[in-house]
Amino acid sequence: MKSSKETIQSLTLEYDSGIIPPPYSHVFHMELDWSGASLSVKLDLHYTDREELSEEEILDEGFTLDDDYHFEGELNPVWIEPIQALYQENKWSPRQLDEGGIVLYPGQESIPKTPVNQEAWQLMAQDLIQAIYETNKKEAPLHINYRLVTNEESIDCKITVHFSDRNVILSKGEESESINWDYAIQLMKLIFTPDYHYEIAKEKPGTKRGAYIDCGDGLWHELGKGVVNIDPAFDAVGKIQERFEDLLLG
Known part of the structure; x- marks a missing residue:
């Protein structure tokens, strides 16, 4: 080599x-x-x-x-x-x-x-x-919406991935900031690793304690119930939650 x-x-x-x-x-x-x-x-x-x-x-x-x-x-x-x-x-x-x-x-x-x-x-x-x-306007930027509901509050955020100029925007309420490209791409890989049960997906995010994700198609999935690990040796769902909690609470 x-x-x-x-x-x-x-x-x-x-x-x-x-x-x-x-x-x-x-x-x-x-x-x-x-x-x-x-x-x-x-x-x-x-x-x-x-x-x-x-x-x-x-x-x-x-x-x-x-x-x-x-x-x-x-x-x-x-x-x-x-x-x-x-x-x-x-x-x-x-x-x-x-x-x-x-x-x-x-x-x-x-x-x-x-x-x-x-x-x-x-x-x-x-x-x-x-x-x-x-x-070429064939597709729009990728949008990922996430909601974390705790006993005290409900926090929403959106990640918008612009492949056209390698720019990733994290939006929380009225605030927005750019986040590291490589970090965001690794997060996207994690997001699309588990199995999503679309038969129980909802058109609105949940309000009970838990974590919810919309992968850009307008349907919301609850992590751990509507989003489950494919490989029992790799906790992709847990890693998704950890990454978003770092972004939301860090």
Whole structure:
């Protein structure tokens, strides 16, 4: 394995989801170029093997019948430094990806390189795609609402994640502040780790002692009842509560 320390001004990412079944299976090709004063981006995303499914099966999973996406334009240059930093940290694997994953083409190189840290690059790519969706008005910023009800009071807050400019806003009442991007993204990963029981979700937050969360779709779930851990060895629900209590009470 070799680490990459050279300076680059462009990077191409190619991804294949591998053995993930449709309608989730997809591939994408993303070209990034910051040789000028801006960050130029080209994205081609294609969902695969959907001919195996009926329209109803695709729609039931929350997709549309045309989720393929093309974008050619510019992103906020605030993304350049994180891309460069991740590239500088990277080590290469001599192995090929037989079951899917991401490969990189640094600069003008035509031979793909396989990064050892697949998860970090896949997360970076997901964040960039989300930034593209926001920039092109395909999707709005992510909103997470949270309510903590104690014996003494009820405290509400909202986290708004702007992928377009890597800015996260925490709102409590009339006050708002920016919070650390990496901290917020780790919190988002925690939030979407447990199992959500939508059959008992409510349109309004609870008023009894407990913690309640709305993941942006207007439906409220009570942590520990409507939100439960999938892996008994990892208390994601407890960690979500701890992180929000730090934000609300810290």
